[in-house]
Amino acid sequence: MVARISHPYLTVPVQLRRSSATSSSPPPAPSSLRRVTKPAKLSFKTAAAGSAASADGGAAGGQGPAMDFPYLSPAHRDLMLDLLSDTESRLGPHLLPSSVPPDVLSFQSDSGNCKGSLDIRHGADGSKRCSSFLTGDGIFYFLSAGGFDPAVVAALRAALRVLDITTLFAYLRPESDAPHLLVEFIQNGPDSLVLFIDLLPRRDLVLHADYLDHFYQQSSLEKTRQGLESAAEVAPYRSSSLYIRSVLSPTAIAVGINCGAEGARPLEELMRELVAGAAKEVIGVWLDRCALAEREVTEGDRTGLVARDDLIKRKTVEIDLSANLPRLFGQQVASRVVGAIQKAFGI
């Protein structure tokens, strides 16, 4: 049985092979693969920065996200935790604690083939900055058979793992018109990855040349994009969704990384040595120029911004989630997860 995910960031729909041996009551996932909801003590900070979390969970601005990306490879997980740590340490005072219920923070399909996790943190009251800060991680396995040695099951799961999506969205409030942040890693094989990192424009760049100049021309974003694309294993990548192409900025990192060819560096090495640097640079620009900088927005402008932001959010949910989650996780789980995001977005 074959399921197809038409993920908007992928040009070619990914074929998800579903084992014919799927049982109606799958065994529980091995503990190493099970989603463990951590107490909100910034465990990710411990992993990322190598420092022990304080016993009372006292990070700047309150508790951090519980997300610890349990489904990722070590280098990928280290990178995501590092990015979150960087971002959270500077945005902390502007963020409220994690606000999603446990069954959204960690969810899975009835068969256990698909697992996901989602964390959302809202901007603190009175903060003009962050509206919402979403991190998510999903992995889609397509083996559900019992009676095997756990090590064999783990190996088979790894071999059959075909799609793993890790996302970090940060939306700003209409008190600022600065771009939103998008980081999305779509790993579709052990040697290949599709990567989107961008500051999503919140104004029509054709009409607002000063906005284009300030955020994109005068920053280091284009240099970062060019640097990443200069690697032999990296090539430009075009989303199959025309809407996604329209939403991205002209300096968007939208690349495919393929480490399968002879002489290519391993994906883990590229993640550490190339991707990590590029992602940190873009997030650095976003923190400095967008999230933590003042912008003047008139009352009239604000209405237009809200309308445009709402459309981006609605389309993100529609294209990215509503189209795929029910097929992967079943209607009940999908409704719960999409509902949590819609509530966070206020749409």
Place this chain on the structure above:
Amino acid sequence: MVARISHPYLTVPVQLRRSSATSSSPPPAPSSLRRVTKPAKLSFKTAAAGSAASADGGAAGGQGPAMDFPYLSPAHRDLMLDLLSDTESRLGPHLLPSSVPPDVLSFQSDSGNCKGSLDIRHGADGSKRCSSFLTGDGIFYFLSAGGFDPAVVAALRAALRVLDITTLFAYLRPESDAPHLLVEFIQNGPDSLVLFIDLLPRRDLVLHADYLDHFYQQSSLEKTRQGLESAAEVAPYRSSSLYIRSVLSPTAIAVGINCGAEGARPLEELMRELVAGAAKEVIGVWLDRCALAEREVTEGDRTGLVARDDLIKRKTVEIDLSANLPRLFGQQVASRVVGAIQKAFGI
């Protein structure tokens, strides 16, 4: 001496070599290279369609453009004439005759190194369709030495020809919000070409998903782009100008064609067999869905469209012409040509 053109559609500025033998009073160009202003009898139709122009120049809708692209290679010239013929035969009733003075229809630098031609036709009064229809052709030679055998001069000119730009813009009136047409060929060597063909969106596609759907999703534009890019000699191309990247649609053909590698087809062959088909398909979509289709635009919408259109026109002139023409043609010629375009654009 090296002059640099930072053409907005080129990522790397083209280096224009200027011979140190440049004389202050260059000889006239050989007749084969001289711009001949044809009587407005749709001579291009003869060349394109193989049919004789009528003696009285009676084409549908009046006289056609005098443009005959004197500086192009045969296959390139045939293609441009063919595209113009297709377009003009269907738009004819909506277009006024050519409206530019002879010293804009054909112009050159004092040294004779750079030659250009520009034709502009306005939409007919009462026609809701075309606002202005521009075709241009420029070639930049960098040899000006006397005393040689004319054949040697011609060979040297050909060898030193480093940049040849052919453009076709068609702007629609604000009675319609349908996309404008852009066709631009930038030949920067005997084996290489950069090509932009697009229907330029006139609305913010993030806000107007129905517009994106109608013109880009429901048409064949994406299929045409993919077909062109599937050729081994063709690769995606990114403009160095972030503004140009922002103006282009998500289905824009923006490619580099390189026929210099072993086994690659000659550029002339690709022009005939691949590029011509793609260009005709896009222009066909533009004619059917944009130039000759009705669109409902409210009075309020129209004001916004005019503002956005004016910005696109101003930026096109600023980035594409004002930055380069004075250096290539001298201030006097550049002012004349830019002035004619500004007058046509009403900016």
